[in-house]
Amino acid sequence: MKLKKATEKIMNTVFLVCGFTAVAAVGLITIYMIISGLPAIREIGLIDFLFGTEWASTAAEPKFGILPFILTSVWGTVGAIIIGVPIGLMTAVFLSKVAKPRVAAMVRPAVDLLSGIPSVVYGLIGMMVLVPAIMDWFNLSNGTCLFAAILVLAIMILPSIISVSETALQAVPPEYEEASLALGATKIETIFKVSIPAAKSGIVAGVVLGIGRAIGEAMAVMMVAGNVANMPGLFKSVTFLTTAVAKEMSYAGGLQRQALFSIALVLFCFIMVINGLLNHFLKKGGAEDGK
Numbered sequence: 001m002k003l004k005k006a007t008e009k010i011m012n013t014v015f016l017v018c019g020f021t022a023v024a025a026v027g028l029i030t031i032y033m034i035i036s037g038l039p040a041i042r043e044i045g046l047i048d049f050l051f052g053t054e055w056a057s058t059a060a061e062p063k064f065g066i067l068p069f070i071l072t073s074v075w076g077t078v079g080a081i082i083i084g085v086p087i088g089l090m091t092a093v094f095l096s097k098v099a100k101p102r103v104a105a106m107v108r109p110a111v112d113l114l115s116g117i118p119s120v121v122y123g124l125i126g127m128m129v130l131v132p133a134i135m136d137w138f139n140l141s142n143g144t145c146l147f148a149a150i151l152v153l154a155i156m157i158l159p160s161i162i163s164v165s166e167t168a169l170q171a172v173p174p175e176y177e178e179a180s181l182a183l184g185a186t187k188i189e190t191i192f193k194v195s196i197p198a199a200k201s202g203i204v205a206g207v208v209l210g211i212g213r214a215i216g217e218a219m220a221v222m223m224v225a226g227n228v229a230n231m232p233g234l235f236k237s238v239t240f241l242t243t244a245v246a247k248e249m250s251y252a253g254g255l256q257r258q259a260l261f262s263i264a265l266v267l268f269c270f271i272m273v274i275n276g277l278l279n280h281f282l283k284k285g286g287a288e289d290g291k
């Protein structure tokens with residue numbers, strides 16, 4: 001008994017330390033980003049920094065407006081979600097509710113393989129296959145554009161959405177579906193009116209992970225987006241928040257380097273706000289369902 005109690009105390013201490021370590025890591029990252037990002041914002045001016053439409057960090061009279069980067073990241077993420085979420089959700093429904101076990105066992109490893117492919121490989125394939133195809137399809141002189149980045153991001157977020165959504169759908173109590181079928185609903189009606197609503201929290205969690213990957217991706221986007229500080233246009237070369245930091249950090253110095261940390265701070269706040277809003281609406285929806 002003493003050994004068991006001692007083991008429980010030790011494990012509780014280990015769990016507590018791990019929990020505080022995770023919280024401390026988030027806290028330290030937050031503090032570092034604030035300390036590193038605020039000086040440039042104070043010098044440039046918050047309005048000029050966030051709403052300036054011109055980025056010329058190496059010019060004789062440098063300008064540090066990041067509105068094109070913000071809007072590009074927003075439209076790129078929204079486009080990837082619009083394309084990726086329906087495909088990912090339908091694939092999860094197929095694997096968990098429709099496909100025969102043998103077929104699901106063949107498709108599932110392919111989905112897992114997608115999550116293991118390095119982002120640079122996605123970018124390379126996009127650059128060598130997708131970009132020339134876009135040039136041919138739309139008769140463009142340059143295929144590196146926002147549309148190419150959206151398609152690449154849509155593919156990259158699929159594994160997160162599919163895996164989490166499939167797990168959530170499989171966790172739905174079978175009694176719910178059996179009751180729906182007993183009342184005369186078809187299998188498809190049961191999936192869309194019972195199973196998916198019951199698994200809503202898990203599906204939203206998968207979408208949150210997908211949004212996080214879409215916003216935070218740099219390498220693949222850098223290879224297909226064109227890296228020009230333009231206001232966003234579907235077939236224009238653009239720069240995302242992540243690629244703005246990645247492409248200049250190696251040679252930046254002085255105010256330019258500080259401005260890149262400020263971009264990273266904006267990106268950090270952007271992700272925190274999105275996660276907070278999604279969690280708020282998720283909890284609100286769960287509370288309404290429980291009434």
